[in-house]
Amino acid sequence: MYSFPAGMSVMMDALAQGLGNGLKLGTPATRLSRSGDEWAVHTERGVWRTPRVVVATPPHVAGSLLSEVAPAASERLLAVPMSAVAVVHMMGRDRTGLPEGFGVLNPRTEGVRTLGTLFLPSHIPGRQPEDRWVLTSILGGATDMKLPERSDEELTAIALADVERVTGFVPRTERVRVHRKLKGIPQLRVGHAARMREVMATLDSLGGLALAGNYTVGVSIEHAAQSGVAAARALMGEAP
Numbered sequence: 214m215y216s217f218p219a220g221m222s223v224m225m226d227a228l229a230q231g232l233g234n235g236l237k238l239g240t241p242a243t244r245l246s247r248s249g250d251e252w253a254v255h256t257e258r259g260v261w262r263t264p265r266v267v268v269a270t271p272p273h274v275a276g277s278l279l280s281e282v283a284p285a286a287s288e289r290l291l292a293v294p295m296s297a298v299a300v301v302h303m304m305g306r307d308r309t310g311l312p313e314g315f316g317v318l319n320p321r322t323e324g325v326r327t328l329g330t331l332f333l334p335s336h337i338p339g340r341q342p343e344d345r346w347v348l349t350s351i352l353g354g355a356t357d358m359k360l361p362e363r364s365d366e367e368l369t370a371i372a373l374a375d376v377e378r379v380t381g382f383v384p385r386t387e388r389v390r391v392h393r394k395l396k397g398i399p400q401l402r403v404g405h406a407a408r409m410r411e412v413m414a415t416l417d418s419l420g421g422l423a424l425a426g427n428y429t430v431g432v433s434i435e436h437a438a439q440s441g442v443a444a445a446r447a448l449m450g451e452a453p
């Protein structure tokens with residue numbers, strides 16, 4: 214478990230700083246095409262031509278971008294199942310009964326709807342006001358795909374009730390924020406690694422094109438970052 218006192222955005226800000234003016238935000242790619250020795254990245258703000266491209270989007274977006282240049286690989290990427298998740302952040306003042314530790318994971322067999330809850334105060338100093346507690350609950354996942362579509366109020370009620378039921382802590386909230394990612398986490402089902410090897414081999418044969426992301430090697434931030442480094446090295450002709 215890791216983070217930064219100012220939040221995970223520290224990582225993204227550091228990467229953005231390295232790119233300087235080369236970084237173009239708010240410019241979704243719409244498709245990739247080949248034009249001589251170069252790739253053409255089509256965006257809503259024009260076409261960029263480049264000899265090398267790393268496609269670091271979620272798999273369904275990569276599949277859509279590659280549909281013209283690698284139809285079979287595109288089909289494989291579009292078929293990667295994605296689970297939906299909702300994240301409920303809760304903040305309050307009274308810490309009475311707040312357990313020590315970094316959080317809880319709830320096995321499905323326990324009949325608890327919330328997948329898990331992080332207790333921010335105890336494991337990341339400096340992330341919230343000294344006199345407040347912050348809890349983050351995650352709901353949904355592959356076995357409860359429809360749950361994240363519920364209203365903020367319903368999700369919050371479930372998250373609060375589950376915290377109390379599992380930990381005994383009664384969370385009296387001052388502030389709640391709900392986020393959803395309906396195509397959140399790729400499900401790396403049996404045979405996924407072999408399917409991805411086929412996809413990678415196809416893209417390798419096209420030259421100057423690589424994939425990176427949490428569906429290529431593993432879903433953790435660490436694996437996603439490793440896949441980006443590997444993709445860049447491959448395109449630069451360096452050892453992995």
Ligand SMILES: Cc1cc2nc3c(=O)[nH]c(=O)nc-3n(C[C@H](O)[C@H](O)[C@H](O)COP(=O)(O)OP(=O)(O)OC[C@H]3O[C@@H](n4cnc5c(N)ncnc54)[C@H](O)[C@@H]3O)c2cc1C
Pocket residue numbers: 240241242243269270271274298300351394397398425426427428432433434435437
């Ligand atoms: C709720 C939740 C909790 C998690 N908790 C943890 C955790 O505690 N520890 C851990 O290690 N992992 C955790 N993970 C998993 C991990 O965060 C992700 O798997 C990882 O961050 C994904 O990285 P990525 O680069 O593959 O994808 P993303 O971070 O999703 O990056 C994909 C990028 O592609 C961009 N994009 C999309 N479409 C286009 C387009 N058309 N053109 C251009 N760009 C586009 C997006 O804007 C985005 O920036 C969690 C995931 C979720 C959803």
